[in-house]
């Protein structure tokens with residue numbers, strides 16, 4: 001019900017569709033260098049699965065990167081490409097992001113991406129983090145995070161960039177920012 005109401009409140013705006021169509025050509029022109037097709041390793045299963053229901057105009061994006069949907073460079077690249085494809089499809093007006101993993105929405109940034117990597121890799125990684133939240137925050141679609149598990153740090157950031165958040169009512173699921181505890185500082189940008 002809440003999801004439907006959220007979608008209705010924005011989809012009712014006739015401006016939404018016209019806004020999307022007026023932007024669509026820009027979006028096509030603004031494909032970022034990060035999203036230039038990467039070498040795809042077809043031996044690994046996709047980390048993102050999108051189901052798009054043409055009749056409702058709503059897409060559900062399932063994050064399926066075991067064990068905890070940590071936000072690696074590959075994961076973020078795949079996510080951004082998926083968002084961008086939906087963004088260019090004018091018939092898609094709503095996006096629900098959720099997790100296919102039990103108990104965890106997203107564990108946040110993949111800690112292994114921040115340790116023992118080259119400066120070039122770190123740069124690409126942090127750019128992909130920025131790309132993710134800018135894409136979601138700036139999306140013309142109605143975006144909803146259906147938080148069906150714990151969502152610390154970057155997982156919280158991802159949820160915060162959506163228009164709406166709905167979280168499963170379970171005291172074991174936590175959400176919030178733990179960077180200070182972890183001892184990392186987000187780089188300046």
Ligand SMILES: CCCCCC/C=C\CC(=O)SCCNC(=O)CCNC(=O)[C@H](O)C(C)(C)COP(=O)(O)OP(=O)(O)OC[C@H]1O[C@@H](n2cnc3c(N)ncnc32)[C@H](O)[C@@H]1OP(=O)(O)O
Pocket residue numbers: 067068070103104106107108109110111112150152153154155157178179182184186
């Ligand atoms: C404009 C503002 C910009 C701000 C930018 C900064 C934003 C965010 C910074 C970050 O996101 S840093 C990452 C912080 N994340 C964490 O500290 C999460 C730590 N993880 C947990 O709390 C728990 O794992 C969980 C998510 C609650 C899940 O608990 P559960 O008991 O179900 O699973 P575990 O046994 O703990 O973990 C399973 C498996 O996953 C590995 N793992 C967990 N989190 C991460 C991670 N973030 N990156 C990489 N790997 C992770 C964990 O080590 C286990 O691995 P194995 O031991 O099984 O190999």
